[in-house]
Amino acid sequence: MPTDAASRMLEDRLRAIEDRLAILNLIASHPPSADTGADYYTRAVYAEDGVFDRGPHAGGTGNAAIAAVVKTPEHHAAIASGLAHFCGLPYIELDGDRAAVTSYLQILTPDPNGAPVELSNHGTSKGFRIHRVAANRWELARTAAGWKIKRRTLRPLDGSEPARQILRQALEAYETTE
Amino acid sequence: MPTDAASRMLEDRLRAIEDRLAILNLIASHPPSADTGADYYTRAVYAEDGVFDRGPHAGGTGNAAIAAVVKTPEHHAAIASGLAHFCGLPYIELDGDRAAVTSYLQILTPDPNGAPVELSNHGTSKGFRIHRVAANRWELARTAAGWKIKRRTLRPLDGSEPARQILRQALEAYETTE
Amino acid sequence: MPTDAASRMLEDRLRAIEDRLAILNLIASHPPSADTGADYYTRAVYAEDGVFDRGPHAGGTGNAAIAAVVKTPEHHAAIASGLAHFCGLPYIELDGDRAAVTSYLQILTPDPNGAPVELSNHGTSKGFRIHRVAANRWELARTAAGWKIKRRTLRPLDGSEPARQILRQALEAYETTE
Numbered sequence: 001m002p003t004d005a006a007s008r009m010l011e012d013r014l015r016a017i018e019d020r021l022a023i024l025n026l027i028a029s030h031p032p033s034a035d036t037g038a039d040y041y042t043r044a045v046y047a048e049d050g051v052f053d054r055g056p057h058a059g060g061t062g063n064a065a066i067a068a069v070v071k072t073p074e075h076h077a078a079i080a081s082g083l084a085h086f087c088g089l090p091y092i093e094l095d096g097d098r099a100a101v102t103s104y105l106q107i108l109t110p111d112p113n114g115a116p117v118e119l120s121n122h123g124t125s126k127g128f129r130i131h132r133v134a135a136n137r138w139e140l141a142r143t144a145a146g147w148k149i150k151r152r153t154l155r156p157l158d159g160s161e162p163a164r165q166i167l168r169q170a171l172e173a174y175e176t177t178e
Numbered sequence: 179m180p181t182d183a184a185s186r187m188l189e190d191r192l193r194a195i196e197d198r199l200a201i202l203n204l205i206a207s208h209p210p211s212a213d214t215g216a217d218y219y220t221r222a223v224y225a226e227d228g229v230f231d232r233g234p235h236a237g238g239t240g241n242a243a244i245a246a247v248v249k250t251p252e253h254h255a256a257i258a259s260g261l262a263h264f265c266g267l268p269y270i271e272l273d274g275d276r277a278a279v280t281s282y283l284q285i286l287t288p289d290p291n292g293a294p295v296e297l298s299n300h301g302t303s304k305g306f307r308i309h310r311v312a313a314n315r316w317e318l319a320r321t322a323a324g325w326k327i328k329r330r331t332l333r334p335l336d337g338s339e340p341a342r343q344i345l346r347q348a349l350e351a352y353e354t355t356e
Numbered sequence: 357m358p359t360d361a362a363s364r365m366l367e368d369r370l371r372a373i374e375d376r377l378a379i380l381n382l383i384a385s386h387p388p389s390a391d392t393g394a395d396y397y398t399r400a401v402y403a404e405d406g407v408f409d410r411g412p413h414a415g416g417t418g419n420a421a422i423a424a425v426v427k428t429p430e431h432h433a434a435i436a437s438g439l440a441h442f443c444g445l446p447y448i449e450l451d452g453d454r455a456a457v458t459s460y461l462q463i464l465t466p467d468p469n470g471a472p473v474e475l476s477n478h479g480t481s482k483g484f485r486i487h488r489v490a491a492n493r494w495e496l497a498r499t500a501a502g503w504k505i506k507r508r509t510l511r512p513l514d515g516s517e518p519a520r521q522i523l524r525q526a527l528e529a530y531e532t533t534e
Contacts, residue, residue, distance in 0.1 A: 013370055014191055020377050021198050028269035032280055032345035033352075035335070041352045057479070074477035081476070082337035084311045086282050087267045089443045091384035102388055104442050106464075107478060108284075108311055110336050113471055115291055119309050120259070121252035122285060123235070128308035130484035131475050133440045133464055157391070158466050159438030167388035174389075174397045192369055199376050206447035210458055210523035211530075213513070219530045260515030262489045264460050265445045286462075286489055288514050293469055297487050298437070299430035300463060301413070306486035 016094060019147070023092055023099055023140065026147055031085035037076055042067035047141065047148040054154050055162060084108040084128075091170050097142040102170035104157070107132040132156055135163040137170075194272060197325070201270055201277055201318065204325055209263035215254055220245035225319065225326040232332050233340060262286040262306075269348050275320040280348035282335070285310040310334055313341040315348075372450060375503070379448055379455055379496060382503055387441035393432055398423035403497065403504040410510050411518060440464040440484075447526050453498040458526035460513070463488040488512055491519040493526075 026045060033041035046052075046063035053059050060066035069075060090103035107130070114126035139151040155162040204223060211219035224230075224241035231237050238244035247253060268281035285308070292304035317329040333340040382401060389397035402408075402419035409415050416422035425431060446459035463486070470482035495507040511518040 010188075010366075010370075013374070014188075014195075017195055017370075017373055017377065018191070021195065024267065025269060028267040028280075029349060031266070031282060032269060032348045036342050036345050036349070038346070038349050038352070041349045044352045069477075072477065077476040078478060079342070080337055082311075082335060083475075084282065084335045086284065086311070088387070089267060089380065089384045089445060091381060091388060102384075104387060104440065106442065106484075107475070108308065108335075109473075109475055112473065114307075117287075117290065117307065117309065119261075119285070119287055120255040121250065122256060122309060125309050128284075128311050129470075129473065130308070130464065130486070131473065131478060131481050133438075133442070133484050157438060157440045157464075159436055164392050164435070167392050168394070170388045171385060171392070171394050171397045174394070174400045188366075192366075192373075195373055196369070199373065202445065203447060206445040206458075207527060209444070209460060210447060210526045214520050214523050214527070216524070216527050216530070219527045222530045257520070258515055260489075260513060262460065262513045264462065264489070267445060286486065286513075292485075295465075295468065295485065295487065297439075297463070297465055298433040299428065300434060300487055303487050306462075306489050308486070 019094055019099065019142075020092055022147055023094070023101060024090065026140070026149075027087060027090045027101055027103055027138065031087050034070060034085045035079060035083055037070045037079055039067040039071045042070060045149055047143070047150050050149050051151045052154075053151060059154075078109075082110040082128075093170070093173070099140040099147070100169075101136075101138040101140065102167065103136045103138065105134045105136055105154075106130050107134070133158070135166040137166045197272055197277065197320070198270055200325055201272070201279060202268065204318070204327075205265060205268045205279055205281055205316065209265050212248060212263045213257060213261055215248045215257055217245040217249045220248060223327055225321070225328050228327050229329045230332070231329060237332075256287075260288040260306075271348070271351070277318040277325070278347070279314075279316040279318065280345065281314045281316065283312045283314055283332075284308050285312070311336070313344040315344045375450055375455065375498070376448055378503055379450070379457060380446065382496070382505075383443060383446045383457055383459055383494065387443050390426065390441045391435060391439055393426045393435055395423040395427045398426060401505055403499070403506050406505050407507045408510075409507060415510075434465075438466040438484075449526070449529070455496040455503070456525070457492075457494040457496065458523065459492045459494065461490045461492055461510075462486050463490070489514070491522040493522045 043063045052066045086106040088104040090101045093100045108128050111127045111129040116124050118124045134154050137153045140147045141150050157163040221241045230244045264284040266282040268279045271278045286306050289305045289307040294302050296302045315331045318325045319328050335341040399419045408422045442462040444460040446457045449456045464484050467483045467485040472480050474480045490510050493509045496503045497506050513519040
């Protein structure tokens with residue numbers, strides 16, 4: 001017969017597992033929203049006081065302001081040209097009601113200057129180009145309505161230091177146990 | 179002492195967790211099969227009446243027909259040239275014995291026209307090109323032999339509308355709760 | 357009231373689930389470590405007698421030797437130029453205290469020869485190139501200090517046979533059940 005302590009421990013383990021799977025899905029839902037301009041999604045997953053920190057580039061504060069960006073004519077022009085956000089496997093640090101996620105992102109578009117190449121039974125294509133590669137840190141908080149984004153920090157992975165700082169944060173736990 | 183209801187709830191949670199992990203693995207096993215021409219895999223993971231819907235391009239109906247495609251000389255020519263399917267983080271919607279997965283896919287090959295570039299301690303390479311970027315929707319069903327693909331819908335992410343329709347479907351739940 | 361057998365079965369299921377999530381995170385932590393030269397991470401996640409098998413290219417035996425590679429001037433030159441390891445969705449085979457993971461990896465850098473392209477509200481960029489695409493097989497073992505890498509085998513996905521051998525291994529279970 002399980003004791004109360006055993007039940008609580010089981011519940012804690014299950015909750016941590018479900019949290020990780022929910023967080024994977026939250027990160028996975030970002031590209032579809034960005035590539036369709038789904039402002040209703042962005043409003044739903046950012047905390048009301050959430051922040052999208054893009055460094056020197058325009059980001060936003062508050063879920064309404066952040067969501068408004070994907071409705072701009074500029075963003076819709078990018079979508080019409082064939083914008084694709086491509087997300088790699090994210091690294092998750094879970095700590096009770098908080099979590100941090102480190103992820104890599106590619107911004108892809110059809111290559112306007114590409115030479116047509118035929119690939120056997122995959123047709124001819126001018127190819128796609130990687131416009132940007134970025135490191136992301138997502139700081140999340142548990143709420144009554146599920147996990148919400150408190151802060152997303154994005155820095156271009158182009159050899160400059162800020163992106164490496166984001167990546168280093170992911171591994172701090174390893175550094176301190178040496 | 180757990181009641182029957184508590185046991186059933188625990189079982190439901192465990193099963194949903196195991197389902198999500200099984201589905202992640204199912205999606206992850208697609209690129210290795212496509213890039214080796216493993217028709218035995220394709221037959222095993224599609225339902226007998228499964229459909230691969232590629233829109234205007236040749237797809238297939240029935241697991242045997244879909245599997246036959248990866249044995250064609252055309253597909254093997256693509257494999258010999260260095261074909262790589264590259265899968266991003268998939269978004270999973272689980273609903274009992276059904277599931278839908280939305281995923282991004284890149285089709286990569288060595289770049290026949292690339293200029294050789296040397297990358298410190300990573301050797302010299304003419305690089306790879308992204309031939310195609312595609313949105314996929316996988317509709318899955320639980321069977322006695324595990325999760326099977328009932329329908330895979332693939333549309334090129336090139337600025338045209340059908341791919342965006344696939345991506346939008348993933349976020350319908352968010353749209354309707356506004 | 358759960359029997360001892362039921363408790364043990366529950367524990368086995370929970371452990372397998374937690375193992376899979378821990379392994380996903382282990383694979384996800386590789387790119388941040390490679391792109392920051394975090395040798396302390398590499399030492400921590402490889403077994404003491406771990407092997408990094410790169411075929412004809414310099415790999416390493418032992419976690420100290422493998423970790424030393426990311427501290428070399430050559431690797432730091434690559435990092436300074438904007439190195440990004442980009443990891444796709446991995447396929448996991450879990451078997452008790454052992455596991456094998458099959459994953460795809462892209463090595464990305466800013467394109468030194470790229471023509472500047474402006475992408476609406478994403479700024480101007482000369483783009484990134486894919487220097488290499490590789491198939492990886494990670495053989496893992498459970499230890500008192502968590503999952504450790506016993507052997508990582510990396511082969512370039514360029515049309516040559518060794519990479520396909522790695523990918524085929526992932527699907528052996530399907531092949532033998534035909």
